[in-house]
Amino acid sequence: xxxxxxxxxxxxxxxxxxxxxxxxxxxxxxxxxxxxxxxxxxxxxxxxxxxxxxxxxxxxxxxxxxxxxxxxxxxxxxxxxxxxxxxxxxxxxxxxxxxxxxxxxxxxxxxxxxxxxxxxxxxxxxxxxxxxxxxxxxxxxxxxxxxxxxxxxxxxxxxxxxxxxxxxxxxxxxxxxxxxxxxxxxxxxxxxxxxxxxxxxxxxxxxxxxxxxxxxxxxxxxxxxxxxxxxxxxxxxxxxxxxxxxxxxxxxxxxxxxxxxxxxxxxxxxxxxxxxxxxxxxxxxxxxxxxxxxxxxxxxxxxxxxxxxxxxxxxxxxxxxxxxxxxxxxxxxxxxxxxxxxxxxxxxxxxxxxxxxxxxxxxxxxxxxxxxxxxxxxxxxxxxxxxxxxxxxxxxxxxxxxxxxxxxxxxxxxxxxxxxxxxxxxxxxxxxxxxxxxxxxxxxxxxxxxxxxxxxxxxxxxxxxxxxxxxxxxxxxxxxxxxxxxxxxxxxxxxxxxxxxxxxxxxxxxxxxxxxxxxxxxxxxxxxxxxxxxxxxxxxxxx
Amino acid sequence: xxxxxxxxxxxxxxxxxxxxxxxxxxxxxxxxxxxxxxxxxxxxxxxxxxxxxxxxxxxxxxxxxxxxxxxxxxxxxxxxxxxxxxxxxxxxxxxxxxxxxxxxxxxxxxxxxxxxxxxxxxxxxxxxxxxxxxxxxxxxxxxxxxxxxxxxxxxxxxxxxxxxxxxxxxxxxxxxxxxxxxxxxxxxxxxxxxxxxxxxxxxxxxxxxxxxxxxxxxxxxxxxxxxxxxxxxxxxxxxxxxxxxxxxxxxxxxxxxxxxxxxxxxxxxxxxxxxxxxxxxxxxxxxxxxxxxxxxxxxxxxxxxxxxx
Numbered sequence: 001x002x003x004x005x006x007x008x009x010x011x012x013x014x015x016x017x018x019x020x021x022x023x024x025x026x027x028x029x030x031x032x033x034x035x036x037x038x039x040x041x042x043x044x045x046x047x048x049x050x051x052x053x054x055x056x057x058x059x060x061x062x063x064x065x066x067x068x069x070x071x072x073x074x075x076x077x078x079x080x081x082x083x084x085x086x087x088x089x090x091x092x093x094x095x096x097x098x099x100x101x102x103x104x105x106x107x108x109x110x111x112x113x114x115x116x117x118x119x120x121x122x123x124x125x126x127x128x129x130x131x132x133x134x135x136x137x138x139x140x141x142x143x144x145x146x147x148x149x150x151x152x153x154x155x156x157x158x159x160x161x162x163x164x165x166x167x168x169x170x171x172x173x174x175x176x177x178x179x180x181x182x183x184x185x186x187x188x189x190x191x192x193x194x195x196x197x198x199x200x201x202x203x204x205x206x207x208x209x210x211x212x213x214x215x216x217x218x219x220x221x222x223x224x225x226x227x228x229x230x231x232x233x234x235x236x237x238x239x240x241x242x243x244x245x246x247x248x249x250x251x252x253x254x255x256x257x258x259x260x261x262x263x264x265x266x267x268x269x270x271x272x273x274x275x276x277x278x279x280x281x282x283x284x285x286x287x288x289x290x291x292x293x294x295x296x297x298x299x300x301x302x303x304x305x306x307x308x309x310x311x312x313x314x315x316x317x318x319x320x321x322x323x324x325x326x327x328x329x330x331x332x333x334x335x336x337x338x339x340x341x342x343x344x345x346x347x348x349x350x351x352x353x354x355x356x357x358x359x360x361x362x363x364x365x366x367x368x369x370x371x372x373x374x375x376x377x378x379x380x381x382x383x384x385x386x387x388x389x390x391x392x393x394x395x396x397x398x399x400x401x402x403x404x405x406x407x408x409x410x411x412x413x414x415x416x417x418x419x420x421x422x423x424x425x426x427x428x429x430x431x432x433x434x435x436x437x438x439x440x441x442x443x444x445x446x447x448x449x450x451x452x453x454x455x456x457x458x459x460x461x462x463x464x465x466x467x468x469x470x471x472x473x474x475x476x477x478x479x480x481x482x483x484x485x486x487x488x489x490x491x492x493x494x495x496x497x498x499x500x501x502x503x504x505x506x507x508x509x510x511x512x513x514x515x516x517x518x519x520x521x522x523x524x525x526x527x528x529x530x531x532x533x534x535x536x537x538x539x540x541x542x543x
Numbered sequence: 544x545x546x547x548x549x550x551x552x553x554x555x556x557x558x559x560x561x562x563x564x565x566x567x568x569x570x571x572x573x574x575x576x577x578x579x580x581x582x583x584x585x586x587x588x589x590x591x592x593x594x595x596x597x598x599x600x601x602x603x604x605x606x607x608x609x610x611x612x613x614x615x616x617x618x619x620x621x622x623x624x625x626x627x628x629x630x631x632x633x634x635x636x637x638x639x640x641x642x643x644x645x646x647x648x649x650x651x652x653x654x655x656x657x658x659x660x661x662x663x664x665x666x667x668x669x670x671x672x673x674x675x676x677x678x679x680x681x682x683x684x685x686x687x688x689x690x691x692x693x694x695x696x697x698x699x700x701x702x703x704x705x706x707x708x709x710x711x712x713x714x715x716x717x718x719x720x721x722x723x724x725x726x727x728x729x730x731x732x733x734x735x736x737x738x739x740x741x742x743x744x745x746x747x748x749x750x751x752x753x754x755x756x757x758x759x760x761x762x763x764x765x766x767x768x769x770x771x772x773x774x775x776x777x778x779x780x781x782x783x784x785x786x787x788x789x790x791x792x793x794x795x796x797x798x799x800x801x802x803x804x805x806x807x808x809x810x811x812x813x814x815x816x817x818x819x820x821x822x823x824x825x826x827x828x829x830x831x832x833x834x835x836x837x838x839x840x841x842x843x844x845x846x847x848x849x850x851x852x
Contacts, residue, residue, distance in 0.1 A: 425751070427730075441729065537729050539756075539757055
């Protein structure tokens with residue numbers, strides 16, 4: 001029964017994950033699992049010191065936990081399910097040591113440290129939150145693997161499709177998403193699963209901070225484990241409880257740890273265990289409070305504060321990422337980092353695969369937060385999906401018109417490397433790619449050279465992506481000029497800054513008139529007897 | 544000058560004879576014919592679909608190009624995620640008219656292919672080409688954006704390139720019809736039939752970055768046999784090309800011919816590019832192809848059949 005429910009929720013989670021694509025389903029928010037997560041809600045609001053209405057959905061889970069205990073971990077959590085299922089595949093220690101739930105409680109300390117860190121403005125919860133973690137694993141690993149599999153399958157079928165003259169099948173192809181940090185994410189994910197080696201659900205019982213938070217509400221749960229007099233103290237339940245929630249006195253239960261999996265009641269040879277509704281009464285021998293030492297509490301709070309203090313005092317965070325481009329609609333950096341839970345949903349949904357997880361580019365605490373990597377791909381001007389799926393509003397959900405004004409940065413041409421500037425070649429690719437008409441050609445030293453019109457450049461990065469140079473592009477988007485608004489209209493902000501992002505200005509960009517003061521003396525075209533001829537593409541020979 | 548269909552068929556037969564007699568090069572099947580003899584072009588003004596149909600009929604009908612059971616590749620411009628009003632992609636009506644004519648002539652299958660610059664889905668969708676061609680059975684529109692769909696071929700006559708990677712489908716097909724849209728180009732001046740052929744190759748950046756692009760285009764043309772070029776000059780992007788936006792004029796003209804150098808040479812005279820008049824010899828890649836004997840840009844050697852629909 002529980003396996004079926006777990007499977008169904010895992011399927012639901014997986015389906016919702018894959019539905020986070022263009023076009024987004026209108027009937028259901030695809031990030032619903034993340035919004036149900038009270039740890040994400042709590043840490044986001046603490047760190048950003050703001051109320052986020054969308055996250056109040058997590059109160060549903062809090063209420064359900066108050067009513068039914070920590071059922072989420074045993075029945076719903078996709079990571080818990082994967083940990084459960086993988087136990088059959090991964091190696092595990094034959095003889096498990098005797099354990100007591102009260103012995104190891106690092107998850108509470110981790111939760112406290114995270115909360116302390118959040119109070120001081122740094123939100124690291126996304127690293128450990130199971131829903132954010134598993135979403136990230138799906139985005140950075142499963143999603144590209146699925147495409148790899150689909151394309152490999154198509155490649156295998158292709159010769160047959162060609163032979164059978166199935167044109168559509170023989171040309172079918174999916175653009176492969178690629179992600180940085182996939183190997184690191186894979187290692188961590190495998191590590192979490194391999195922890196099963198030491199104990200069943202090792203992650204859940206010892207490390208999961210969401211589990212720890214739910215423990216706070218789960219103790220008063222309605223369904224409580226009750227042991228009848230038929231118990232002959234065979235200790236089977238004590239040995240087999242996946243959460244080590246049954247102490248050596250098997251009639252007792254660590255209520256906070258119990259995930260209502262009902263395993264003990266199924267395996268009890270005496271059928272002495274039942275989970276009956278017991279609304280407000282605590283059955284006899286029921287242990288409740290997790291056994292936290294005062295010293296441990298202070299230590300963990302101190303550790304969180306220390307982490308925040310060191311993040312605040314390292315230049316790394318401030319100086320890192322001179323080329324850090326955030327997704328369109330990303331909040332101002334500090335709020336953005338406080339609200340981003342590193343779930344990777346934005347990277348999954350990104351149409352062009354330009355959104356990639358940061359390693360060091362946004363400082364120590366920015367690992368896995370999304371950045372635009374223009375060399376990988378540009379940001380599609382007709383897409384604002386990343387903001388639509390962001391569960392915490394770290395990337396604002398912008399209508400397309402607003403998104404087009406959310407300037408990401410400004411492209412800068414490296415004249416030492418640009419083929420036209422450095423080698424007088426006839427390249428025009430950046431101009432051809434620019435959807436905003438922000439690249440113009442002016443005559444200089446007898447060659448038409450590309451210039452970036454800064455107030456037209458949206459920072460989308462298609463120029464950088466397509467620059468034909470090997471290695472680094474000769475036209476590079478810098479965060480200079482980016483517009484990051486916590487609230488209010490990007491269109492108005494752009495207007496105030498006298499920016500114009502038009503896809504179709506209708507002007508003739510080639511015959512750009514040199515406005516007074518626009519170009520320096522050096523940049524002006526040399527005098528030419530054949531007036532006008534100089535302004536033509538070099539593919540014409542008019543002599 | 545009005546001419547009857549019978550006369551056209553006659554002319555078509557004569558022309559076919561001329562092609563047959565043309566000296567064939569070692570890579571005969573994959574190489575453009577030389578510019579021996581007169582190049583005949585059909586130039587039709589009027590409604591673009593009807594003009595396309597008429598122009599091809601004037602060259603002897605689609606049957607002169609597409610044999611029964613053959614596999615045909617159509618290469619329009621559909622490289623930009625723009626609607627037809629931007630004049631950066633070939634008109635969907637022209638492409639679908641040709642696709643239909645191919646099927647009517649007995650083609651087994653028609654593939655409409657391009658290698659778009661931008662994300663393929665919006666290019667296929669916004670250009671309107673996929674939508675219009677979908678309605679014809681056995682006509683498929685694909686954007687090929689993966690290297691595995693391309694294959695290296697030698698360019699024995701190339702002056703600046705020795706090989707080029709082009710779409711495998713072209714190598715595996717019987718007929719290649721190029722359907723460029725008429726537009727300006729910041730580098731090559733104009734982008735017509737020959738420049739449009741860059742859409743069949745994998746490494747376009749190489750042309751832009753490493754070699755003289757004008758000669759490279761001619762080299763590419765020397766290695767690929769284009770059976771028919773239909774220039775969609777129903778509207779022309781006079782500047783701001785190839786991506787636009789720019790000034791759009793409506794020459795309302797379709798030019799069709801076997802000799803793509805001739806098509807381009809005539810096409811360039813249809814409009815004032817960047818506010819100026821040009822002839823074929825003033826466009827470097829056209830002149831380069833002419834010099835290599837891939838066709839003729841000499842208007843005296845080109846016979847133009849004109850009509851209006």
